Amino acid sequence: MTFSWTQRQFVGGALCLDFANTVFYANDAERRGDRLRHASDIASWLEAACRFGAAGCYAPMLAVAADAFDVAAVADMLTLRQAVDDLFRAVAIEHAPSSLAMRRVLFELGSALSQTEIATGPDGLFPTLAASRPQTPVTARAAIAHSAIALSASPLSGRLKTCPNCSWIFVDRSRNASRLWCDMLTCGNRAKARRYHEVHREPAKT
Numbered sequence: 312m313t314f315s316w317t318q319r320q321f322v323g324g325a326l327c328l329d330f331a332n333t334v335f336y337a338n339d340a341e342r343r344g345d346r347l348r349h350a351s352d353i354a355s356w357l358e359a360a361c362r363f364g365a366a367g368c369y370a371p372m373l374a375v376a377a378d379a380f381d382v383a384a385v386a387d388m389l390t391l392r393q394a395v396d397d398l399f400r401a402v403a404i405e406h407a408p409s410s411l412a413m414r415r416v417l418f419e420l421g422s423a424l425s426q427t428e429i430a431t432g433p434d435g436l437f438p439t440l441a442a443s444r445p446q447t448p449v450t451a452r453a454a455i456a457h458s459a460i461a462l463s464a465s466p467l468s469g470r471l472k473t474c475p476n477c478s479w480i481f482v483d484r485s486r487n488a489s490r491l492w493c494d495m496l497t498c499g500n501r502a503k504a505r506r507y508h509e510v511h512r513e514p515a516k517t
């Protein structure tokens with residue numbers, strides 16, 4: 312059964328980050344989980360990214376049906392996801408991009424663009440595809456990879472953080488750069504509850 316997506320899985324602030332955040336607890340081998348295992352998961356996520364507004368200008372490129380993803384196309388999507396995660400996790404934690412991760416994302420973008428046409432959007436900056444053209448796994452990969460390159464070239468890349476609870480990567484758009492959690496209502500409250508429990512639990516009996 313595919314995961315039932317809600318707005319809460321789209322809090323990264325960029326399409327590429329929400330895609331990377333389909334893995335949760337990425338830095339904890341015991342708790343790590345992955346919501347994209349099958350073609351149907353990927354198609355469901357692409358649809359939800361459009362429905363919850365995370366796709367933005369890339370939405371026309373993401374309408375890809377599950378049966379369009381064969382085994383190789385699923386593997387290509389997951390390779391791109393790892394490259395995006397490696398790139399922005401390094402920026403968020405070390406404040407410097409990994410040149411290897413950047414090369415991989417650029418390779419993924421080049422590979423996708425070599426297989427599909429992309430046109431400049433109405434604002435002259437962002438790409439779009441004519442609605443009549445067939446959307447394929449390649450157009451979805453091109454959109455996500457382009458989102459990653461656009462973010463890495465944006466001042467917002469200086470505002471990347473990782474959530475101390477679930478390890479998701481997000482753009483901190485708060486005025487004083489004070490956002491700590493991916494989502495205060497989930498990770499923030501869980502951390503508060505855990506601290507409360509630790510402070511109020513009875514001392515261990517000897």
Ligand SMILES: [Zn+2]
Binds near residue numbers: 478
């Ligand atoms: Zn979190």
